[in-house]
Amino acid sequence: MTTQEISPGDVLLDIQSMELRYGAAVAVRDISLKVKRGQLVAVIGNNGAGKSSMVKGATGLVAPSGGKVLFRGADTTRMSAHAKVGQGLVMVPEGRLIFPDQSVEDNLVLGAYVHGGLKGGRAKQTRDKVLELFPRLKERLGQQAGSMSGGEQQMLAIARGLMAEPQLLIIDELSLGLAPKIVDQLMGVLSALNRAGLTILLVEQLASYALAIADHAYVIANGRVAREGPSRVLARDPEVMEAFLGRKKPAA
Ligand SMILES: Nc1ncnc2c1ncn2[C@@H]1O[C@H](COP(=O)(O)OP(=O)(O)OP(=O)(O)O)[C@@H](O)[C@H]1O
Numbered sequence: 001m002t003t004q005e006i007s008p009g010d011v012l013l014d015i016q017s018m019e020l021r022y023g024a025a026v027a028v029r030d031i032s033l034k035v036k037r038g039q040l041v042a043v044i045g046n047n048g049a050g051k052s053s054m055v056k057g058a059t060g061l062v063a064p065s066g067g068k069v070l071f072r073g074a075d076t077t078r079m080s081a082h083a084k085v086g087q088g089l090v091m092v093p094e095g096r097l098i099f100p101d102q103s104v105e106d107n108l109v110l111g112a113y114v115h116g117g118l119k120g121g122r123a124k125q126t127r128d129k130v131l132e133l134f135p136r137l138k139e140r141l142g143q144q145a146g147s148m149s150g151g152e153q154q155m156l157a158i159a160r161g162l163m164a165e166p167q168l169l170i171i172d173e174l175s176l177g178l179a180p181k182i183v184d185q186l187m188g189v190l191s192a193l194n195r196a197g198l199t200i201l202l203v204e205q206l207a208s209y210a211l212a213i214a215d216h217a218y219v220i221a222n223g224r225v226a227r228e229g230p231s232r233v234l235a236r237d238p239e240v241m242e243a244f245l246g247r248k249k250p251a252a
Pocket of ligand 1: 022026027045046047048053
C-alpha cells in the first residue's frame with residue numbers, strides 16, 4: 001500500500017515556521033513540525049488552537065501566508081491539494097466528507113481517482129487490501145454510505161484515504177461525534193496500519209487516545225507549538241495533563 005522508495009527515518013513532512021491567515025485573523029502563528037517515515041505523530045490542542053488550519057496549510061487546501069511546507073524533501077508550499085495527493089500526501093478530513101448518496105464501493109473508487117480509479121490492476125489490489133482491513137465495509141459495498149453508522153462512515157473515510165496509496169495519511173479529528181468504544185476500535189486500526197508501515201499524522205482533540213498510540217506528539221496552543229516530545233513523556237507532563245487530559249497529577 002505504501003511504496004518503499006524512501007529509507008526509514010527520512011523526513012516525509014517538514015513544516016517550517018508556518019503562518020496561516022484568514023483575512024486579518026491569524027489561525028496559525030508559527031508552527032514547525034516534522035513527521036518521519038514510519039512514525040505515528042499526534043497533534044493535540046484545544047478547540048480553535050489552529051490544528052485544522054495547520055493541516056489545511058500542509059495539504060494545500062489553504063495557502064499559508066508564511067513559512068514552508070516540504071514534502072519528501074521538496075518545497076510544496078504553493079502546490080495544489082490535488083497535486084499533493086498525487087505525491088502521497090493524503091488527508092482524511094474533519095467531518096469525514098464522504099459522499100453520503102453514493103455507495104461504499106463508489107466512495108472507495110473516488111479515493112483511487114488520483115491513480116485513474118479502479119481501471120488498473122494496482123488499484124484493484126489496493127482495494128482488496130483495504131477491504132481486508134475493514135471487513136465491515138466489505139459486507140456493505142452496495143450500501144448507501146450516508147446510511148451507515150458514524151463509526152462505519154469514519155472507517156470508510158480512512159479506507160477512501162488508503163485507496164490513494166498515501167505516503168503520509170493525515171487524519172483530522174477521528175473521534176468527532178463517535179462513542180468512546182468506537183474511537184478505541186478506530187485507534188486500534190490506525191495503530192495496526194502504522195505497525196504495517198504507514199506513516200500517520202493524527203490531529204486529535206481527545207489527547208489521551210492520540211497520545212496512547214503515537215510515537216511523538218506536538219501540543220498546539222494559540223497557533224503555536226506549546227510542547228513537543230515523545231508521547232509517553234507528554235502524557236506524563238503535568239501541564240499537558242491538566243490542560244488536555246483533565247488530570248492534575250501524572251498517573252503512578
Ligand atoms: N475559514 C475561516 N475563516 C476565518 N477564521 C477561521 C476559519 N477557519 C478557522 N478559523 C479560525 O482560526 C482559528 C483556528 O481554527 P482551527 O479550526 O484551525 O482550530 P482547531 O485547533 O482545528 O480547532 P477545532 O478542533 O475546533 O477545529 C480559530 O480562531 C478559528 O475561528
